[in-house]
Amino acid sequence: MNKQxxxxxxxxxxxxxxxxxxxxxxxxxxxTGCNLxxxxxxxxxxxxxxxxxxxxxxxxxxxxxxxxxxxTHSSGNFAQAVSLAAQTLGVKAYIVMPENAPQVKKNxxxxxxxxxxxxxxxxxxxxxxxxxxxxxxGASFLHPSNQDEVIHGNSTAAIELLEEQxxxxxxxxxxxxxxxxxxxxxxxxxxxxxxxxxxxxxxxxDDAYRSLISGRIETNKxxxxxxxxxxxxxxxxxxxxxxxxxxxxxxxxxxEIINAMQLIWERMKIAIEPSSAVAFAAVLKRKEExxxxxxxxxxxxxxxxxxxxxx
Amino acid sequence: MNKQxxxxxxxxxxxxxxxxxxxxxxxxxxxTGCNLxxxxxxxxxxxxxxxxxxxxxxxxxxxxxxxxxxxTHSSGNFAQAVSLAAQTLGVKAYIVMPENAPQVKKNxxxxxxxxxxxxxxxxxxxxxxxxxxxxxxGASFLHPSNQDEVIHGNSTAAIELLEEQxxxxxxxxxxxxxxxxxxxxxxxxxxxxxxxxxxxxxxxxDDAYRSLISGRIETNKxxxxxxxxxxxxxxxxxxxxxxxxxxxxxxxxxxEIINAMQLIWERMKIAIEPSSAVAFAAVLKRKEExxxxxxxxxxxxxxxxxxxxxx
Numbered sequence: 001m002n003k004q005x006x007x008x009x010x011x012x013x014x015x016x017x018x019x020x021x022x023x024x025x026x027x028x029x030x031x032t033g034c035n036l037x038x039x040x041x042x043x044x045x046x047x048x049x050x051x052x053x054x055x056x057x058x059x060x061x062x063x064x065x066x067x068x069x070x071x072t073h074s075s076g077n078f079a080q081a082v083s084l085a086a087q088t089l090g091v092k093a094y095i096v097m098p099e100n101a102p103q104v105k106k107n108x109x110x111x112x113x114x115x116x117x118x119x120x121x122x123x124x125x126x127x128x129x130x131x132x133x134x135x136x137x138g139a140s141f142l143h144p145s146n147q148d149e150v151i152h153g154n155s156t157a158a159i160e161l162l163e164e165q166x167x168x169x170x171x172x173x174x175x176x177x178x179x180x181x182x183x184x185x186x187x188x189x190x191x192x193x194x195x196x197x198x199x200x201x202x203x204x205x206d207d208a209y210r211s212l213i214s215g216r217i218e219t220n221k222x223x224x225x226x227x228x229x230x231x232x233x234x235x236x237x238x239x240x241x242x243x244x245x246x247x248x249x250x251x252x253x254x255x256e257i258i259n260a261m262q263l264i265w266e267r268m269k270i271a272i273e274p275s276s277a278v279a280f281a282a283v284l285k286r287k288e289e290x291x292x293x294x295x296x297x298x299x300x301x302x303x304x305x306x307x308x309x310x311x
Numbered sequence: 312m313n314k315q316x317x318x319x320x321x322x323x324x325x326x327x328x329x330x331x332x333x334x335x336x337x338x339x340x341x342x343t344g345c346n347l348x349x350x351x352x353x354x355x356x357x358x359x360x361x362x363x364x365x366x367x368x369x370x371x372x373x374x375x376x377x378x379x380x381x382x383t384h385s386s387g388n389f390a391q392a393v394s395l396a397a398q399t400l401g402v403k404a405y406i407v408m409p410e411n412a413p414q415v416k417k418n419x420x421x422x423x424x425x426x427x428x429x430x431x432x433x434x435x436x437x438x439x440x441x442x443x444x445x446x447x448x449g450a451s452f453l454h455p456s457n458q459d460e461v462i463h464g465n466s467t468a469a470i471e472l473l474e475e476q477x478x479x480x481x482x483x484x485x486x487x488x489x490x491x492x493x494x495x496x497x498x499x500x501x502x503x504x505x506x507x508x509x510x511x512x513x514x515x516x517d518d519a520y521r522s523l524i525s526g527r528i529e530t531n532k533x534x535x536x537x538x539x540x541x542x543x544x545x546x547x548x549x550x551x552x553x554x555x556x557x558x559x560x561x562x563x564x565x566x567e568i569i570n571a572m573q574l575i576w577e578r579m580k581i582a583i584e585p586s587s588a589v590a591f592a593a594v595l596k597r598k599e600e601x602x603x604x605x606x607x608x609x610x611x612x613x614x615x616x617x618x619x620x621x622x
Contacts, residue, residue, distance in 0.1 A: 042580045262617060269353045269613035271580040302580035307622050
């Protein structure tokens with residue numbers, strides 16, 4: 001793993017992703033006292049940065065592997081990303097989903113051509129079902145956050161952000177499974193001399209924060225956060241990167257997440273999902289710390305039920 | 312009035328407005344069967360195209376006039392646009408608002424430095440109050456839609472759209488007071504050989520549709536539309552332009568407006584106000600008519616109460 005790996009990754013996926021815009025907001029700069037640069041992965045294909053990692057993972061397979069298809073278990077953005085990336089590349093995608101997953105999420109996967117395999121709503125059932133498909137179909141298992149190709153693919157959002165804004169002091173991203181945080185940490189390490197990386201995490205699912213303190217992967221007993229993309233925990237591939245390369249994790253309360261989300265909707269006129277608001281919530285919480293700095297924020301996705309907003 | 316006037320207008324206001332992006336959406340192209348190009352005035356300064364007309368109107372005043380300030384009566388986007396444009400240019404802005412206007416709208420005007428003068432909630436009271444300020448302060452009255460400088464300023468949104476997409480077959484814009492529709496008609500007339508202009512109008516406030524039929528300016532007896540920016544009627548400056556240069560007006564129902572608004576929020580991940588959805592609603596209603604065509608749509612603004620969405 002070196003800088004060249006990330007450059008090759010970026011070149012590999014470029015034809016299959018959007019180079020998303022970097023937006024600024026005079027009003028939010030005034031509100032925070034820093035210079036904010038929002039990398040808008042809510043405008044990415046299928047609506048989230050996950051398209052980057054999923055595309056790279058499938059493009060990294062051999063022709064033989066591609067012929068046998070891919071499998072993942074997810075009911076969120078990664079399921080949609082794998083479905084769309086696979087469809088684009090003519091690869092079969094098996095998506096294991098809990099039978100009680102919302103119909104809207106099932107429909108999204110179907111729209112992108114993924115084949116849904118339903119199972120019980122436990123992690124054990126999901127893993128076993130995916131395992132069975134791996135064996136029976138010879139499909140390659142793709143992990144939403146704990147797989148090198150996915151982490152490298154995710155890093156390209158920060159690479160593009162640093163290309164446009166080389167003078168960033170810090171990039172802040174939400175942390176759930178750790179795939180975006182690890183990818184961003186690698187990007188800053190290899191593509192900037194000074195840019196630090198900070199994770200924003202809901203207080204209600206602060207496993208990553210605790211993992212950095214204890215030095216081992218911690219899990220969440222409860223995950224009562226509106227940031228539904230951030231309820232998972234770190235893995236053995238991304239945790240060492242996070243340990244080595246990030247500055248710290250800032251935890252935020254639910255009300256702070258909702259307030260940050262509303263501010264972005266109202267002032268920037270863009271739709272983001274709750275998980276995306278966590279990084280900006282961290283800036284709002286620590287205004288003094290970031291004052292006058294050049295702060296990059298990755299808005300991770302925009303797939304939200306507009307009929308059911310928290311404000 | 313000729314092409315040169317519009318070019319000079321554009322050069323005059325360029326330093327004071329955003330050149331807003333033109334967005335495309337693969338999903339919405341599939342949904343409609345045409346090639347859509349959305350000019351995102353929801354990302355304009357203060358959140359609406361009104362910034363263009365207001366800026367041009369104030370920039371067109373003499374130094375002496377600027378010293379005496381400007382006055383308008385509006386509780387909507389034009390009030391904010393005049394306040395911000397005036398503030399930027401060091402001009403005093405008097406904004407006549409009905410005393411029962413929502414506090415959030417009063418706050419927006421105050422944020423941009425406008426001085427609010429409250430009056431009774433009738434058109435007569437608003438006009439009289441503005442009149443008094445004109446006389447007492449020597450302030451110049453600015454009309455939201457029926458003033459040449461405002462119409463010319465508004466035309467620059469379509470000019471920019473045609474610069475980026477010269478091959479447009481049609482541009483569709485919402486019609487309320489007629490200032491945007493007239494400006495867009497002039498832009499298409501002078502900057503394209505083939506681009507037609509169509510207005511989208513709520514069935515519940517279809518005065519412009521009826522005006523084109525009767526040949527005189529019609530008004531609305533009731534205006535029960537969610538598109539609160541489109542409840543006004545045409546004026547003597549913009550009506551002749553609209554009569555001469557536009558193709559037609561397509562009327563849409565309330566449910567069609569709400570559906571179009573939701574589609575744009577969900578698929579494009581951007582926040583638009585109900586009035587902005589009316590043009591896209593017209594495309595959805597007449598898919599056959601626009602199939603395979605290059606269709607420009609001006610998303611007029613994004614100032615919406617996210618706590619009170621219609622879906």
